[in-house]
Amino acid sequence: MTLKDIASNLGIDASTVSRALDPEKSHLVREDTALRVREAAKRLGYRGDRVAGALRRGVTGTIGVIVADLANPFIAPVIHGIAQSLAKEQMLPMVVETNDDPAELESSVDHLLSRRVDAVICAGARFTNQEVLEEAARHTPLLVAVRGLPNSGLTQVLHDDYSGGAMAARHLLELGHTRIAELRGPADVGNFVARHQGFRDECEHHGADLIQLPEQGDRPIREEGERLAQMLLERHGGDLPTAIFAHNDLMAVGALTVLRRSEVSCPTDVSIAGYNDSPMIDQIDPPLTSVAYPGIEIGRAAGAVALELIKDPDGCPAGEVFPPQLRVRRSTRRK
Amino acid sequence: MTLKDIASNLGIDASTVSRALDPEKSHLVREDTALRVREAAKRLGYRGDRVAGALRRGVTGTIGVIVADLANPFIAPVIHGIAQSLAKEQMLPMVVETNDDPAELESSVDHLLSRRVDAVICAGARFTNQEVLEEAARHTPLLVAVRGLPNSGLTQVLHDDYSGGAMAARHLLELGHTRIAELRGPADVGNFVARHQGFRDECEHHGADLIQLPEQGDRPIREEGERLAQMLLERHGGDLPTAIFAHNDLMAVGALTVLRRSEVSCPTDVSIAGYNDSPMIDQIDPPLTSVAYPGIEIGRAAGAVALELIKDPDGCPAGEVFPPQLRVRRSTRRK
DNA sequence: CTGTTAGCGCCTTCAG
DNA sequence: CTGAAGGCGCTAACAG
Numbered sequence: 001m002t003l004k005d006i007a008s009n010l011g012i013d014a015s016t017v018s019r020a021l022d023p024e025k026s027h028l029v030r031e032d033t034a035l036r037v038r039e040a041a042k043r044l045g046y047r048g049d050r051v052a053g054a055l056r057r058g059v060t061g062t063i064g065v066i067v068a069d070l071a072n073p074f075i076a077p078v079i080h081g082i083a084q085s086l087a088k089e090q091m092l093p094m095v096v097e098t099n100d101d102p103a104e105l106e107s108s109v110d111h112l113l114s115r116r117v118d119a120v121i122c123a124g125a126r127f128t129n130q131e132v133l134e135e136a137a138r139h140t141p142l143l144v145a146v147r148g149l150p151n152s153g154l155t156q157v158l159h160d161d162y163s164g165g166a167m168a169a170r171h172l173l174e175l176g177h178t179r180i181a182e183l184r185g186p187a188d189v190g191n192f193v194a195r196h197q198g199f200r201d202e203c204e205h206h207g208a209d210l211i212q213l214p215e216q217g218d219r220p221i222r223e224e225g226e227r228l229a230q231m232l233l234e235r236h237g238g239d240l241p242t243a244i245f246a247h248n249d250l251m252a253v254g255a256l257t258v259l260r261r262s263e264v265s266c267p268t269d270v271s272i273a274g275y276n277d278s279p280m281i282d283q284i285d286p287p288l289t290s291v292a293y294p295g296i297e298i299g300r301a302a303g304a305v306a307l308e309l310i311k312d313p314d315g316c317p318a319g320e321v322f323p324p325q326l327r328v329r330r331s332t333r334r335k
Numbered sequence: 336m337t338l339k340d341i342a343s344n345l346g347i348d349a350s351t352v353s354r355a356l357d358p359e360k361s362h363l364v365r366e367d368t369a370l371r372v373r374e375a376a377k378r379l380g381y382r383g384d385r386v387a388g389a390l391r392r393g394v395t396g397t398i399g400v401i402v403a404d405l406a407n408p409f410i411a412p413v414i415h416g417i418a419q420s421l422a423k424e425q426m427l428p429m430v431v432e433t434n435d436d437p438a439e440l441e442s443s444v445d446h447l448l449s450r451r452v453d454a455v456i457c458a459g460a461r462f463t464n465q466e467v468l469e470e471a472a473r474h475t476p477l478l479v480a481v482r483g484l485p486n487s488g489l490t491q492v493l494h495d496d497y498s499g500g501a502m503a504a505r506h507l508l509e510l511g512h513t514r515i516a517e518l519r520g521p522a523d524v525g526n527f528v529a530r531h532q533g534f535r536d537e538c539e540h541h542g543a544d545l546i547q548l549p550e551q552g553d554r555p556i557r558e559e560g561e562r563l564a565q566m567l568l569e570r571h572g573g574d575l576p577t578a579i580f581a582h583n584d585l586m587a588v589g590a591l592t593v594l595r596r597s598e599v600s601c602p603t604d605v606s607i608a609g610y611n612d613s614p615m616i617d618q619i620d621p622p623l624t625s626v627a628y629p630g631i632e633i634g635r636a637a638g639a640v641a642l643e644l645i646k647d648p649d650g651c652p653a654g655e656v657f658p659p660q661l662r663v664r665r666s667t668r669r670k
Numbered sequence: 671c672t673g674t675t676a677g678c679g680c681c682t683t684c685a686g
Numbered sequence: 687c688t689g690a691a692g693g694c695g696c697t698a699a700c701a702g
Binding site for chain 2: 113222
């Protein structure tokens with residue numbers, strides 16, 4: 001069922017059918033012809049072929065969205081926000097997951113570009129990927145969201161992770177903690193670097209004793225939170241810090257699991273703060289203090305910037321940075 | 336940068352270039368020509384155009400995946416599983432979210448079909464959508480996953496929600512509970528209907544007193560869990576049931592929030608069981624007893640069935656049903 | 671082994 | 687207002 005079929009059914013030309021069916025062009029067609037065409041299209045169950053349209057027009061109406069891990073709950077609102085922005089222009093996000101693996105990210109970019117997406121939103125970058133992304137940006141509108149690339153000229157829509165980290169530190173310091181450990185996310189991911197810097201700067205500024213582990217999490221997931229917490233117990237079990245800042249809620253939950261197993265109580269023995277204010281995190285035991293991540297706003301902004309970038313590929317939209325907000329709960333308390 | 340550009344750069348024909356670059360066809364080309372072509376392709380930064388390829392071949396290498404709500408954590412493993420199965424054939428899932436709105440589902444189907452996806456996996460069906468999906472299945476390989484349509488001939492990859500519901504009931508009955516309430520998910524979604532039936536049948540079989548609320552959740556989300564729990568308190572506050580089965584973990588968490596606010600303690604006053612065994616649900620207060628949902632297996636199977644359906648569009652793959660597993664934790668206890 | 675030819679379905683000139 | 691013609695980039699069939 002193609003334009004041609006409708007055309008021959010009506011004894012007119014396919015181009016007329018095309019015009020009649022395109023809201024932008026239907027004014028070029030006599031009212032009653034347009035009516036007959038629409039009737040026939042419905043009658044014959046016509047459904048336009050956007051593949052062919054894309055080839056002809058050179059735009060697909062699709063935006064590629066790269067995320068590291070769909071199972072991390074903070075990403076759903078981001079995708080949601082992107083989809084909301086795109087819906088206005090009848091565009092659809094095509095979401096691909098990289099499992100936080102740089103090689104997979106590279107092949108995802110490749111895949112998306114060969115599918116001629118109109119733009120790419122990369123919400124799962126590692127520093128390793130910077131070159132690949134910059135190269136891709138030469139061919140297609142591309143922006144970086146969520147996970148920033150500090151030394152890149154790419155347009156970025158980010159959250160102020162530095163302030164978020166500082167905020168977490170300030171909170172713990174105000175509660176009187178002076179020996180504090182950090183469970184860090186991957187060292188080649190923008191958010192975690194910024195969270196770390198903000199946290200560390202604030203701690204140093206107040207002369208707190210910041211306990212460093214020799215490793216970061218390979219991925220910001222629960223299992224890595226467990227591993228690092230275990231390491232903390234092994235190295236500093238005799239003289240535990242009184243507070244822990246986990247770089248995200250998943251890692252915080254991992255830490256809680258391990259500490260509980262070792263009969264270290266939170267918040268009695270140690271306070272824990274997380275990041276993202278994930279859904280349900282207010283119901284865990286104990287309800288977790290966490291820095292809220294404005295996922296939906298980030299998503300909406302990223303979608304909007306992508307649309308701008310498509311309209312003016314050489315424009316360099318400002319990018320945006322959204323502020324954090326601290327949600328204090330019972331997992332942190334006065335020392 | 337097209338095949339033609341490479342061809343003219345090398346003084347050969349585009350079709351030769353096409354063959355050289357297609358692993359399936361490159362054996363038709365002389366070794367050294369193929370080599371020269373690959374070298375030129377790399378040198379010139381050629382990247383195949385899958386839009387054009389799709390138009391010519393009639394397949395896009397894309398499978399549409401419809402989900403109700405990305406924020407429901409149980410869906411991530413399903414998508415993951417689908418992506419895993421598709422990766423073997425170099426296919427990519429295109430995920431769209433309907434916000435659990437039947438109208439949005441309809442337009443999503445339309446969108447996906449006009450993009451000529453090779454198949455559709457609908458993991459977010461409501462009963463209302465049955466006709467639309469059956470109609471779509473006449474044009475494109477389509478299967479229903481996760482949320483079944485009991486009266487449909489469509490291929491389905493499901494979880495055995497009936498047994499899961501029965502399992503939850505049996506657990507509560509074995510603990511000695513005889514007054515039990517159910518917080519039901521939407522009445523037009525297969526899973527929740529089956530969970531309800533399994534649960535109810537088992538309760539009736541053992542002569543338990545099953546307390547019915549006059550409403551179900553409009554959507555299986557935390558807020559609806561709160562609303563229904565509130566309703567339960569208002570109607571049966573004087574004589575609360577001693578156990579509650581929430582149709583999923585999000586609703587269970589909503590119920591916990593409301594009960595805690597009213598100083599009804601779980602599990603002392605009331606036991607609560609949920610469904611899905613969501614990540615982190617073992618860390619909430621109290622750790623939630625839940626029926627595990629085999630999301631990744633469902634996803635893998637759905638992906639595999641989709642591929643079968645593409646290979647043989649008139650075949651009618653059997654579909655599959657995966658069993659539930661109960662994870663007992665501290666939110667349920669002997670009466 | 672390689673080139674030629676002919677579209678896939680659509681949309682956009684350019685003529686009428 | 688409508689039709690005819692051409693081509694987006696690729697690949698399959700057919701000839702050499």
